[in-house]
Amino acid sequence: MPKSSLSVSLKGADDIFSTEESRQEQQREQVQQIPIGELFPFKDHPFKVLDDESMQRTVESVEQYGVLSPLIARPRPEGGYEIISGHRRQHAAQLAGLETLPVIVREMSDDAAVILMVDSNLQRENILPSERAFAYKMKLEALKNQGARSDLTSSQIGTKLRADEKVAQDLGESRNQIQRFIRLTNLVPELLDMVDEKKIAFNPAVELSYLDEAQQRDFLEAMQDTQNAPSLSQAQRLKKLAQEGHFSYDVAFAVMGEEKKDELDKVVIKNDTLRKYFPRSYTPKQMEDTIIKLLEQWQRKQQRQNER
Secondary structure, eight states, rough: OOOHHHHHHHHHHHHSSHHHHHHHHHHHSSEEEEEEEEOOTTTTTTTTOOOOOHHHHHHHHHHHHHOOSEEEEEETTTSSEEEEEEEHHHHHHHHHHOOOEEEEEEEHHHHHHHEEEEHHHSSOOOOOOOOOOOOOOHHHHHHHHHHHHHHSSOGSSSSSSHHHHHHHHHHHHOHHHHHHHHHGSSOHHHHHHHHHHHSSSSHHHHHHHTHHHHHHHHHHHHHHHHHHHOOOHHHHHHHHHHHHHHOOOHHHHHHHHSSSGGTTTTTOOOHHHHHTTOOOOOOHHHHHHHHHHHHHHHHHHHHHHHHH
C-alpha cells in the first residue's frame, strides 16, 4: 500500500475512534494563560487566604519562578472563571504583580467542583478547625446530592457507602469525627474564631455547639467576664443545663467562674509568644531545651548571689 494511502487510512481511524466530545475534553485540559482579573474565588470557599509568613514565602517563590503548578477553574455563566484549586497561588500572584496565570479549565457540575475543591485544599499541612468544619460539611452535602441523583452514596441504598462514610473514608477520619467537626459550623463566629485561635479546645467547642445562638452569646459574655476557657466537663454541664431548660447568663457565669484543679499549678506560655525569641527553624523540643538551660543558668546565678 502506498505511504500516502496508509496515512489517509490512519487518519480515518482517528476520526472514527476520537469523538468530538473527547477532542473538546483534551482541549479543555490544556493549560491556558488566563488574565488574573478573570479569576474569581469559589462560592463559599471555606479555606482562609491569609497574608502570613507562609504567604510571603509563596509570593517570593512566585516572584522568582512564577506559578509552577496551574490552577484549576471552571467557566462562570456570568463570565470569567471560578477557581476550584489555587486560591493561595492566585493571591500570591496578585501580590507579586503577575498579569496572567496558568489555568486548566474544566466544565464541572457544582457538586463535582465542591468535592475537588475540598479534596485539593485538604492536602495542606496547616488547616484550621473552622476550615475543616465547613469543608467537611460542603463535601458531605455534595456527596448526598450525587447520591440522590445516581444512587452512589445515598444512605437509602443500604449496602453501598453512606455519604458520611464516604467522606470519612476519603479523608482518613472516623464518621464520628467528621460529624463532630461539622458540629462546629453551628457555633457563632466569635466562638469559632476562638477555636481556631486555640482559646477554646476542640472537645468543649463541640459540646457548646448544641447551645442555640442566644445561649452561645450568653456563654461568650460569661466566659469573657470570668476570663476562663471552658473545660470539657464544664461545656458538657452547660449543654445538659441548656437541654433541660435551665441555661442563663447567671448559670454560665457560675459554671465558668469555678476554679479548675488542673490549672492551679500550670503555667502556659503561648507558642506565638515563644516564637518571637527563637529562630523559625527551632522545633518545640529545641525551644524547651533552650528555656531549661537558661533557667538553670539563672538559678545558678541566684545561688551565687545568695552565697555572698
